[in-house]
Amino acid sequence: xxxxxxxxxxxxxxxxxxxxxxxxxxxxxxxxxxxxxxxxxxxxxxxxxxxxxxxxxxxxxxxxxxxxxxxxxxxxxxxxxxxxxxxxxxxxxxxxxxxxxxxxxxxxxxxxxxxxxxxxxxxxxxxxxxxxxxxxxxxxxxxxxxxxxxxxxxxxxxxxxxxxxxxxxxxxxxxxxxxxxxxxxxxxxxxxxxxxxxxxxxxxxxxxxxxxxxxxxxxxx
Ligand SMILES: O=C(CO)[C@H](O)[C@H](O)COP(=O)(O)O
Numbered sequence: 001x002x003x004x005x006x007x008x009x010x011x012x013x014x015x016x017x018x019x020x021x022x023x024x025x026x027x028x029x030x031x032x033x034x035x036x037x038x039x040x041x042x043x044x045x046x047x048x049x050x051x052x053x054x055x056x057x058x059x060x061x062x063x064x065x066x067x068x069x070x071x072x073x074x075x076x077x078x079x080x081x082x083x084x085x086x087x088x089x090x091x092x093x094x095x096x097x098x099x100x101x102x103x104x105x106x107x108x109x110x111x112x113x114x115x116x117x118x119x120x121x122x123x124x125x126x127x128x129x130x131x132x133x134x135x136x137x138x139x140x141x142x143x144x145x146x147x148x149x150x151x152x153x154x155x156x157x158x159x160x161x162x163x164x165x166x167x168x169x170x171x172x173x174x175x176x177x178x179x180x181x182x183x184x185x186x187x188x189x190x191x192x193x194x195x196x197x198x199x200x201x202x203x204x205x206x207x208x209x210x211x212x213x214x215x216x217x218x219x220x221x
Contacts, residue, residue, distance in 0.1 A: 005031075007119025007210030008083075012036035014208050014216045015081045018115045021046050024074055026107040027061060028082025029054040029100035032117050036081050037061055051077060053107050054100040055164050071107065080111030084118050084204070085130040085197075091116065091204040091221040092180040096133030096197030099163050105195050108202055116204035120211045127180055131156065131171035133197035138168050140192020147190055148172050151183075167194050 001009070012035035019025055025040065027033060027050045037057065040047070041064035049067035051074055052058040058068050082104055086094040093116060095101050108114050132153070136144050145155040153172035161169055177183055180200035187196040207219040 003212040004119045004121060006214065007121075007212060008032040008117070009035045010210030010214065010216050011117035011119065011208040013039055014210075015115050015117050016040070016043065018079050018081070018113065018206070019043070019047060020078050022048055023078045024048050024069055024076070025050045026077045026080030026082075026111045027052050027057050028080065028104055028107075029057050030083040030098045032083035032119070033057060033081065034060060036117060037064060037066075040064070041066060051107055053082065053103040054098070071110070077107060077111040079113045079115060080107050081115050081117060082108065084116050084122055084199075086124045086127050087116060087118065087122055087204065087207050088124060088127055088180070089219065091207050091219065092127065092198070092200035093204060094127050094130050094132055094197050095199055096135070096169070096195075097130070099133065099158070099161055099169055101133055101197045102135050102163065102165055102195040105199065105202070108199065113206070114202070114204045115206045115208065117208050118210070120209040120217065123207075123209060127177040127198070128175040131173045132175055132177070134170045134172060134187065135163055135165070135167050135194040136170055137192045137194060141168055141170065144190055144192050145170055165194065
């Protein structure tokens, strides 16, 4: 297993301590979260079930025999565990590399505590080296792309990819995101934008990083 994969797995294992007994756990999407789901399966008798941010995670949870609830039937999500493509020291994130950003943001908003898990390479000084995913309504794609160009970005259509919500993704290159919350709010306001992959208005509460030397590092927000 590579150092990166080892880091993801260590972070995922460390996140288990944040899962309260008897709870419905918010579950994100991605390769790091897949390790978390495998860990969650080991304690499945101690939880009530999960709410899931993607069809892929739902399938993996069900394969492990973990009940997945419709979010509309759930009032209380004590903890949401998810990965990230980048995080800064303020626990503001870029997410959506896997295209699940909209459902991820919905569950993060509802959750009392958002625990982000990642390998240490995801921690950056300034967000934006990772192309920023923006989920858009298909008919608005070109208009939004032009708006993104006006803001200095270079949007690339994620051709052939359709989100779980039936929408499309623009991956925006060349951004150096100095004010993440401001840019998130500004892009949220464009008609046709479904979700911006900046998680700054609701950042993570805890970041758990798995390191190359087999350790973990925690940053609290
Ligand atoms: O936001 C996400 C999916 O939409 C993922 O959390 C993000 O892409 C990180 O994925 P991985 O754990 O595979 O590196």
